[in-house]
Amino acid sequence: MTVSYSSSLARSLAAAIVGSTPSSAAREKARGGLLDFLAVTLPVVRGDIADSGLRSLRQVYPSDDAQSRALLLGYAGHALDFDDFHPDFRGHPTTVIVPALLALAAEDDSERFLDACVIGVETAGRLGLAAGPQHYGLGFHNTATLGTIAAAAACARLVNASPSQVAMIIGVAATQASGLRAQFGSAVKPLHAGLAARAAVAATQLVLAGFEGQPDNVLEAFLHAFGGGGQQPEKLTQNWGSPWRIVAPGLEFKPWPTCGGTHGAIDAAKAIRHAWQAAGKSIAMLNAQIAHIEVSFPPGGDIAASVRQPVNGIEARFSLEYVIAASLLRDTLRLQDFSEAPVDPELAELAMKVSRCPDASAPPDALDPTARFHQVTLFLHNGETLQQRFTRQQSLAQPLDLTEKLRGCLPAASEAQRADIIAHSRLETAESLSQLSRWLFAR
Template structure:
């Protein structure tokens, strides 16, 4: 049996657990929190107006594209370590767009399709191997297109053969490069993936047939650089569900996930400097001779921007993120929006130097073992050092209610509660209402 058909059988035949559905509900709430303020215009996003001049239709594939962009526009959406990308912002836009046209769909069927999509995303990440991302591919759109297609196929309840066809069509459309990080095209990657998933599904439902075999195998070979492990795509499926373990990681900060443990170290060092120096915060920049950040070789592959030109690029800058924490004690949406950079933060960021730790195993071997060690070198010769691992940062968790309120700051307490309730997808009308709001634009 070919790999594409094996995966199709798992997609159509497996049954998610109650725990998986619970985790999926949390994922829906996180996605709604970061996407809805862009959809409703509560947070200004100039590129979206440009997209709407180009994408003017109201069909499901167009809405999936716009919602995918909106979900990733703030770079505040969830992350999955096996996938090495952002699964929900490609999977959920495709599902919500399809659900909008199919009001008879129930909440549990929707959640199950979402769970299947995350499972496929995680499995694809493992199967693609370490070369895929390192070579310059953006997993969120390359692997995400196929994962979103798997979820869409499950949602519309097609046959195994039709599911295999949907996967194959999606795989041949999957493309996206990390070179676009720091621009509006990065979040548009998520939109491209969601759009392709819907198109692949519609083509299959219309009877358009692609090759029935060897398509996913060809995709993994062509983008795996010899590091691909195709068997991991289907082996031990749902043991456990990828949405349960390692699970979705919700972001505490609106910056690249590759900066978060460095930020956490900077928060610790800021307090230590204030206590040990006895100086006011206004003197911090002058007191420091240099700032060093070390990490496993290749650990800064996503946070690659050293000298950002705007707030969007700053999301991917270790230098700017560390400096922002030290000076402002926060990483807020306002700090990483479309506006100009903070001159004081930018000046301090110039003192940050990257020093990959050659004694640590390369990041590509196991990104979950990543750490950031930040060292503040004071002009009096004293050094303050803090090392935070990625696992420590993730273990802190995120208060989803506070995140919702922070993203939708203009909403009322009643509106926040309403969104939380709708995101549970427990009532018959909840899915229809949520899909309507997310595709209102």
């Protein structure tokens, strides 16, 4: 779709949100995003995995209104840091968009719900491009900042807001957008997603109730204030939906419950482990032989994985050192290994042997995060060196079965229960949205 560019970014964006029709392929991708969201959120809301943050939030937000429900569900969806990622957005779109939509959706909104998801992801990806790489580099958490606006766009589409109302909703949402990467490794990081979802719902409700703000120049001001000089506002609506951002580059689903900025290192470490075992050697022998470990990556490639000596599993999600140790010594990375409990002493001891060695010969990560790589090198006491390198594209090329991910996240559920979740995630029956809400908003 070609969108005419006017003097107001919000009005141009509103025209795109109201006037575009997602493709069937885009809707199918939205179904995949919803299934992944259910897989990573249900263990938290059901209490299968202890989460003190959610317990505290429920004391403050009793979930008897749409804004509170959006906040609680947004938090729960991001609590495990196992939810989907979008490279253009450089953040986690579904955990902001879906909670906001579920908080507002009526029982008969299934088709509009899917279209709104597509619109939300489209807005998220294009906001990431428009804000530019310096937004994240300045210390902002895109899921929180850009996610607020993206979720508001999705909500505006869901409620059939008029173009003028959409522009107003976007402006009210943008003025609430906030969130700092300094909170990574704490419960505030997933709270960012909840706050963004709540702000999107509030902006929608306020405008529909007749509340007025500035419809023009707010997005321009937002990008100027948050872009650090690298903003490219024309990318917000340019070639809208061609292709849909949910299709290409598409949502990325995590195979491991850790920061996406650690996954290349995990794959490299696992490749070393597998090669060692294939030679008939034990992992205990490998651990005893390791003198030192180096991990290299493009300069700035560890900006999200900033924790070097984690104290608990939540911090460990953002530690290259810890995930490398865990990948070398464990068969798989389990959800419970990255819980609120203290880190494993054996893994922490090996993690102390890891040094970060940015590769100065590689282009900075901020220039093109899709070109990121991790190279893990083990130096053994006998003088032997073991090395593996994984690019981000190699990691993404490995197949991931979302039904298997659901099974891993809900091991206590029966096959019939999991099949029911999968069926309702497709939103092909009249009761599906109501059933999803019952599962996700249960206390």
